[in-house]
Amino acid sequence: MHKNRIGAYLFSFPSFFLTIALGIYPVLWALRYMFYDYQGYGTPRFIGIGNFERVARDAEFWQSVANTFVYAGGKLIITLPLSLILAVILNRKLRGRHIFRAVFFLPTIFSASVMSIVFYIVFNSYNGIINQYLLKLGIVTEPVDWLGAGFAMLTTIIIAVWGAVGNYMLLFIAGLQNIPEDVYEAASIDGVNPAQRLWYITIPMLGPVLQMIIMLAITTSLKGYESIMVLTEGGPFGKTEVMYLYLYKLFFPLTTTGSSVQNIGYGSAVGFTTAIIVGLVTWMYFWLSKKLNNVY
Amino acid sequence: MKKRFVTKSTVSVSSLLVMAMLAACSTNNGTNTEQTQSAAQPESTAEKTKISYWSIDRHDMDYMQQQVDSFNATNTDNIEVEMKVMADNYNQAVEVAFASKQAPDIFRSGDFQTFVSKGYYAQLDSLLSQEFLAKFDGLLVEDIYSKDGHVYTLPNSGQFWRLIYNADLMEKAGYAEPPKTLDEMVDAANKITEQGKSAGVYGFASNFKNGSGFTRPAFASGSLSSATSHEGYNYQTGEFDFGMYRDIASAMRQIKEDGSMIPGAESLDIDPLRAQFAQGKIGMYVNHSSEPAVYASQFPTDIRWASALVPTKDGQMNGVTWVNAGGYLGISAQSDKQEAAAKFLEFLYGTELRAEYQEKGLGLSVLPYVSEVAGKPELAGIDGFLPTKYDGMYPVTPLSITDTKLEGKKFTDVFIEYILTGKPDLEEAISDLNARYAKALAAARAEGLTNIEANPSFNAASLQGTLGE
Numbered sequence A: 001m002h003k004n005r006i007g008a009y010l011f012s013f014p015s016f017f018l019t020i021a022l023g024i025y026p027v028l029w030a031l032r033y034m035f036y037d038y039q040g041y042g043t044p045r046f047i048g049i050g051n052f053e054r055v056a057r058d059a060e061f062w063q064s065v066a067n068t069f070v071y072a073g074g075k076l077i078i079t080l081p082l083s084l085i086l087a088v089i090l091n092r093k094l095r096g097r098h099i100f101r102a103v104f105f106l107p108t109i110f111s112a113s114v115m116s117i118v119f120y121i122v123f124n125s126y127n128g129i130i131n132q133y134l135l136k137l138g139i140v141t142e143p144v145d146w147l148g149a150g151f152a153m154l155t156t157i158i159i160a161v162w163g164a165v166g167n168y169m170l171l172f173i174a175g176l177q178n179i180p181e182d183v184y185e186a187a188s189i190d191g192v193n194p195a196q197r198l199w200y201i202t203i204p205m206l207g208p209v210l211q212m213i214i215m216l217a218i219t220t221s222l223k224g225y226e227s228i229m230v231l232t233e234g235g236p237f238g239k240t241e242v243m244y245l246y247l248y249k250l251f252f253p254l255t256t257t258g259s260s261v262q263n264i265g266y267g268s269a270v271g272f273t274t275a276i277i278v279g280l281v282t283w284m285y286f287w288l289s290k291k292l293n294n295v296y
Numbered sequence B: 001m002k003k004r005f006v007t008k009s010t011v012s013v014s015s016l017l018v019m020a021m022l023a024a025c026s027t028n029n030g031t032n033t034e035q036t037q038s039a040a041q042p043e044s045t046a047e048k049t050k051i052s053y054w055s056i057d058r059h060d061m062d063y064m065q066q067q068v069d070s071f072n073a074t075n076t077d078n079i080e081v082e083m084k085v086m087a088d089n090y091n092q093a094v095e096v097a098f099a100s101k102q103a104p105d106i107f108r109s110g111d112f113q114t115f116v117s118k119g120y121y122a123q124l125d126s127l128l129s130q131e132f133l134a135k136f137d138g139l140l141v142e143d144i145y146s147k148d149g150h151v152y153t154l155p156n157s158g159q160f161w162r163l164i165y166n167a168d169l170m171e172k173a174g175y176a177e178p179p180k181t182l183d184e185m186v187d188a189a190n191k192i193t194e195q196g197k198s199a200g201v202y203g204f205a206s207n208f209k210n211g212s213g214f215t216r217p218a219f220a221s222g223s224l225s226s227a228t229s230h231e232g233y234n235y236q237t238g239e240f241d242f243g244m245y246r247d248i249a250s251a252m253r254q255i256k257e258d259g260s261m262i263p264g265a266e267s268l269d270i271d272p273l274r275a276q277f278a279q280g281k282i283g284m285y286v287n288h289s290s291e292p293a294v295y296a297s298q299f300p301t302d303i304r305w306a307s308a309l310v311p312t313k314d315g316q317m318n319g320v321t322w323v324n325a326g327g328y329l330g331i332s333a334q335s336d337k338q339e340a341a342a343k344f345l346e347f348l349y350g351t352e353l354r355a356e357y358q359e360k361g362l363g364l365s366v367l368p369y370v371s372e373v374a375g376k377p378e379l380a381g382i383d384g385f386l387p388t389k390y391d392g393m394y395p396v397t398p399l400s401i402t403d404t405k406l407e408g409k410k411f412t413d414v415f416i417e418y419i420l421t422g423k424p425d426l427e428e429a430i431s432d433l434n435a436r437y438a439k440a441l442a443a444a445r446a447e448g449l450t451n452i453e454a455n456p457s458f459n460a461a462s463l464q465g466t467l468g469e
Helices: A002-033 A050-057 A059-090 A097-109 A112-123 A129-136 A152-176 A181-189 A194-223 A226-231 A243-251 A264-295 B002-025 B061-074 B090-099 B112-117 B130-136 B167-172 B182-199 B212-225 B242-258 B270-278 B291-298 B338-348 B351-359 B399-403 B411-421 B426-446
Strands: B033-037 B049-055 B079-086 B106-108 B157-160 B162-166 B202-204 B282-287 B305-308 B321-324 B329-331
Touching: A002 A264, A050 A264, A059 A097, A059 A152, A059 A194, A059 A243, A059 A264, A097 A152, A112 A129, A112 A152, A112 A226, A152 A194, A152 A226, A181 A194, A194 A243, A194 A264, A226 A243, A243 A264, B049 B061, B049 B338, B061 B079, B061 B338, B079 B338, B106 B338, B162 B167, B167 B182, B167 B282, B182 B202, B182 B242, B182 B282, B202 B242, B212 B242, B212 B282, B212 B321, B212 B411, B242 B411, B242 B426, B270 B282, B270 B291, B329 B338, B399 B426, B411 B426
Parallel strands: B049 B079, B049 B106, B202 B282
Antiparallel strands: B033 B079, B106 B329, B157 B321, B162 B282, B162 B305
């Protein structure tokens, strides 16, 4: 018994070590610096809650928070219903369903950055394939600047949906396979149509799985910034700047933006604030879904 | 028995995992190394003084390796240099190397302020002879190469900024010569677009995907026009005054309003811009002396293109076009072979070596002792980029450190929004920028993050002729 316990400790040591070194230590490191003015060199200067006062009046940051909600909201509103519908369809005993599942899941295994470069080429306005088709079909008379100020957010959302649908579809399929077949059989005897089937049986019976998937989708969407960084770098003039990209630039200034000095103190405070925002949204979602559970 | 086996195997597996992790953690300065090129060395290595040299330049890798080999074979001090060409994230790699006391003896300089503040550089003035340092007289700008009377790194090559234009399109538009004033630039862009729009040809482009879409044309034209300012900073008053970009911003706004800006400029990156220029779709843009190499290898082109000094408001040149030439090499403050590293550094600054480097088209030198003897580089299109009377190196400005204290939008975003949308009102935008940057600069000064102060006697005209005739 005692030796088994030693074994358990030894086995858990690597992941314990990694969690401490790569998870907890950086968080503690950032927690300390959010009360300091620190550019990465010299002596950090303690400024109390100075960084948080700056966060409170930083219109750029709050604009990036608003952009994040537009981006995440847009992504979720399209992704979740679409992936559920796909899951319901591909959960049937259709011929070739495994191939379809694989095709829809494929974007998940591609690197977001690499695919964003491809999409940058596909969407560009001077020779991008989307504009070429739109012009040929006569839908537009001039190329559309899909990554310009007017459409950049919409384009980044579409690309995010493309990357996420397959992943959530697979999670939904896993959930659907836990719903007993006899419930559907009983319903079909009662003569329900496909829409009623989805609304009154499938969705309620997905229950906790649905709750987890939505929570995952919310946190992932709020934290997403990689493809935006490649596609627009948050531009043009901040139109697609999301909060994690804003944060990233404080720690790792992009050379193309001119500044090369890190802003570690302020970045830590912004990082803490963004974590609180994501945490709050997740908590609100849990609270709401619990309330709804009680109602229904 | 079974339990014992389980425990033993558990211990073995865990030990292996921990060893693997430790091995991964202890990877030394080979991490991040893209390519290690070790010179073929003669037999007796025991008495040799081995020094390590880190570079980040890939474009001159083969040439520099030849020079390292030549130094290893010919130096009489028994010094052996090992050159490593590092991959991206160079600053972080250097940081890790210094933190773990595994820094290279001599290395490609990175962000000067950071490197000097962290104590990475040895003081070159105590390692190099006065005679050698005299070759850099008048060039060792404070906060770029030196600090508080000590030299930490030295200049070498620089980027020279020009208006790059398609000569055929320009001639078709009725311009025998490239525009010298901003009005001419707007007009030329308009005429090129009028004639070529049906074939997808537009007069002007800049890469507005990020702030450099503004700074490329604005820094070049703004500084050449102004006798007092660079990067929005007025050296005489010691304050930011973005009024220096009023004319170039208005000109670019006009180009946008006229429809002469290539569609999609809002999301354009520099490489797609170059690809379009190489296909003859763009009349003009502003960039630096890397372009000849780009059009020779990255985007080979048949179009007839050339470069000229950037236009100013009325053709008047009161200052110089900025040349960005950061420090080239530093010697590690941690190294116990600094003297050997200094000998290698002096070798790399040899007149013949540097002249040949320029002639091969690997980089344009900012060193007058090199420009005097170097022949014309073997690279099509490089002629227009050679140093002129109107190229010069400005003293450092407090822009970067001020950015860390700035609240609200950066000047690049404000100007780009104005150019693309006409909003906000330009005068209001400039005065708002001046006020916010003044506040940020005051905060940076109050905290001692910069000691750059007003210099009432500064005159950018005095920089004219420092790099070329």
